[in-house]
Amino acid sequence: xxxxxxxxxxxxxxxxxxxxxxxxxxxxxxxxxxxxxxxxxxxxxxxxxxxxxxxxxxxxxxxxxxxxxxxxxxxxxxxxxxxxxxxxxxxxxxxxxxxxxxxxxxxxxxxxxxxxxxxxxxxxxxxxxxxxxxxxxxxxxxxxxxxxxxxxxxxxxxxxxxxxxxxxxxxxxxxxxxxxxxxxxxxxxxxxxxxxxxxxxxxxxxxxxxxxxxxxxxxxxxxxxxxxxxxxxxxxxxxxxxxxxxxxxxxxxx
Amino acid sequence: xxxxxxxxxxxxxxxxxxxxxxxxxxxxxxxxxxxxxxxxxxxxxxxxxxxxxxxxxxxxxxxxxxxxxxxxxxxxxxxxxxxxxxxxxxxxxxxxxxxxxxxxxxxxxxxxxxxxxxxxxxxxxxxxxxxxxxxxxxxxxxxxxxxxxxxxxxxxxxxxxxxxxxxxxxxxxxxxxxxxxxxxxxxxxxxxxxxxxxxxxxxxxxxxxxxxxxxxxxxxxxxxxxxxxxxxxxxxxxxxxxxxxxxxxxxxxx
DNA sequence: ACAATAGTGTCTTTTAGACAGTATTTG
DNA sequence: CAAATACTGTCTAAAAGACACTATTGT
Numbered sequence: 001x002x003x004x005x006x007x008x009x010x011x012x013x014x015x016x017x018x019x020x021x022x023x024x025x026x027x028x029x030x031x032x033x034x035x036x037x038x039x040x041x042x043x044x045x046x047x048x049x050x051x052x053x054x055x056x057x058x059x060x061x062x063x064x065x066x067x068x069x070x071x072x073x074x075x076x077x078x079x080x081x082x083x084x085x086x087x088x089x090x091x092x093x094x095x096x097x098x099x100x101x102x103x104x105x106x107x108x109x110x111x112x113x114x115x116x117x118x119x120x121x122x123x124x125x126x127x128x129x130x131x132x133x134x135x136x137x138x139x140x141x142x143x144x145x146x147x148x149x150x151x152x153x154x155x156x157x158x159x160x161x162x163x164x165x166x167x168x169x170x171x172x173x174x175x176x177x178x179x180x181x182x183x184x185x186x187x188x189x190x191x192x193x194x195x196x197x198x199x200x201x202x203x204x205x206x207x208x209x210x211x212x213x214x215x216x217x218x219x220x221x222x223x224x225x226x227x228x229x230x231x232x233x234x235x236x237x238x239x240x241x242x243x244x245x246x247x248x249x250x251x252x253x254x
Numbered sequence: 255x256x257x258x259x260x261x262x263x264x265x266x267x268x269x270x271x272x273x274x275x276x277x278x279x280x281x282x283x284x285x286x287x288x289x290x291x292x293x294x295x296x297x298x299x300x301x302x303x304x305x306x307x308x309x310x311x312x313x314x315x316x317x318x319x320x321x322x323x324x325x326x327x328x329x330x331x332x333x334x335x336x337x338x339x340x341x342x343x344x345x346x347x348x349x350x351x352x353x354x355x356x357x358x359x360x361x362x363x364x365x366x367x368x369x370x371x372x373x374x375x376x377x378x379x380x381x382x383x384x385x386x387x388x389x390x391x392x393x394x395x396x397x398x399x400x401x402x403x404x405x406x407x408x409x410x411x412x413x414x415x416x417x418x419x420x421x422x423x424x425x426x427x428x429x430x431x432x433x434x435x436x437x438x439x440x441x442x443x444x445x446x447x448x449x450x451x452x453x454x455x456x457x458x459x460x461x462x463x464x465x466x467x468x469x470x471x472x473x474x475x476x477x478x479x480x481x482x483x484x485x486x487x488x489x490x491x492x493x494x495x496x497x498x499x500x501x502x503x504x505x506x507x508x
Numbered sequence: 509a510c511a512a513t514a515g516t517g518t519c520t521t522t523t524a525g526a527c528a529g530t531a532t533t534t535g
Numbered sequence: 536c537a538a539a540t541a542c543t544g545t546c547t548a549a550a551a552g553a554c555a556c557t558a559t560t561g562t
Contacts, residue, residue, distance in 0.1 A: 004302055007302055007303050007304070007305070007355070011302070011303065011355055011356065014356050019277045019314055020277070020278065020314060020315070020316060020317045021275040021276070021277070022275070022276050022277075022278045022315075022360075023273045023274070023275070023276075024274065024276045024278070024349070024360050048258055048261055048265070049261050049265065050261070051261070060273055060274060061274065061276075061349065062274060063274050063351065063358055064351050065351065066349045066350050066351070067347065067349045067360075068349075090346060090347065092344060093321065093344065093347040093362045095278070095315065095320045095321045095322075095362070096320050097317065097318050097319065097320070101261070101265055102265065102268050104317055106276075106278050106321075106360060108347045108349070
């Protein structure tokens with residue numbers, strides 16, 4: 001029985017008891033959109049285990065940092081880009097015994113939306129030989145024919161959870177603009193929703209909903225460039241609202 | 255450089271390298287409703303640190319179990335009730351250095367909704383001297399006057415996150431019925447929403463929305479008992495739908 | 509001119525919110 | 536009886552979905 005008078009006295013004498021010891025890592029799901037397709041940053045593994053498979057970027061959490069800080073640090077190391085905290089969202093923690101065949105590893109996954117142009121050539125880390133964005137539809141398990149890029153560890157599960165979370169966040173948070181650069185057109189914004197949700201939207205109804213959702217976007221008063229044929233669209237920038245009301249609901253396939 | 259031909263060969267020779275070692279625990283937020291008030295199960299701490307404060311139930315995750323399994327096991331030990339997995343939801347993982355003054359502890363929190371009648375007298379565990387349900391409004395930091403029950407570690411933060419998640423889940427998942435016993439009345443269901451959301455609802459509009467949300471509740475064809483004056487309400491049971499459509503939105507105070 | 513895409517307007521249906529009024533119970 | 540609570544019905548406004556139509560660009 002402890003008989004200390006104050007917490008300071010107790011802690012001064014405290015010796016850690018036996019407890020299970022675990023490695024703790026942070027994994028990051030960085031999504032972006034390229035050519036209208038939803039993509040995720042993956043690093044190719046150069047060594048065992050899962051040699052030649054692809055993995056989410058990530059690494060050990062140091063003793064003096066939170067998993068958020070570790071995720072932000074790894075992100076900087078992998079992409080040379082610093083992300084704001086509000087775009088770095090904790091997704092879920094994975095603790096299944098054996099998820100890493102080498103040892104017990106607990107991993108907290110984070111979710112980040114990256115604008116198409118911001119990230120240059122991702123930099124490969126220690127264990128990796130190359131890092132690239134891959135279209136989700138080219139990853140095994142995320143397309144109809146069951147081939148393509150193979151993911152290491154339980155990263156298929158993590159990615160699936162991330163995609164559902166991303167689709168859900170687009171509904172009531174103004175995060176779709178994080179995929180775009182400073183100014184964008186409504187059709188570009190619509191293509192973000194279509195890429196993440198995986199089905200086409202009615203262009204005119206989408207436009208009305210976005211403009212009726214107060215604070216979602218603000219007109220800039222210019223027109224964008226044309227990368228195909230057709231009318232040139234007007235430019236907007238992200239508004240300052242933090243919650244979309246009314247929400248942009250997907251109503252299909254839930 | 256590793257030159258193994260197969261993953262089996264590699265793992266046979268593998269020796270863990272140095273990595274930061276962490277304690278890993280699961281904490282559980284068990285919510286229930288008593289006398290129309292939202293309550294949480296807390297255990298009183300008998301020893302340092304945070305002696306005489308109250309804490310969420312929880313404990314170490316064993317090497318051969320997931321944090322989900324640990325949460326379910328702790329829950330059984332604390333309450334003598336087994337919960338189904340779909341009522342046991344991972345909330346968030348907390349990793350701030352120093353959150354436990356004794357050592358580095360990573361903790362994953364879980365959220366559970368308990369029916370009022372199901373849990374008898376909660377059983378105190380090893381480090382605890384008593385375990386009870388406390389009204390949220392009696393906990394320091396969750397009421398207007400800033401006194402009341404004091405929580406240990408970062409459990410105020412965890413509880414705040416849990417309450418927001420609970421309020422959000424009521425909107426589009428049929429989880430409010432998990433607070434009630436097998437059969438219930440619409441007014442009883444409404445009082446669950448009012449307790450979790452913290453503001454009163456229009457009784458007639460609430461009834462219409464619940465009945466228009468297909469599969470949320472099914473009539474039983476009897477009437478309940480009266481614990482006050484007024485007309486006796488009809489009984490319903492939980493339906494089989496997994497997502498509420500249309501959702502029961504709170505539209506206020508978000 | 510024609511194809512393609514952006515944007516406007518309109519009609520219908522669904523849902524939310526407010527609230528008046530009726531029904532059933534207790535004291 | 537009055538008070539309290541459950542339930543029904545109705546009106547209005549917000550919002551979604553479908554879709555016809557106009558506007559502006561590239562080829």
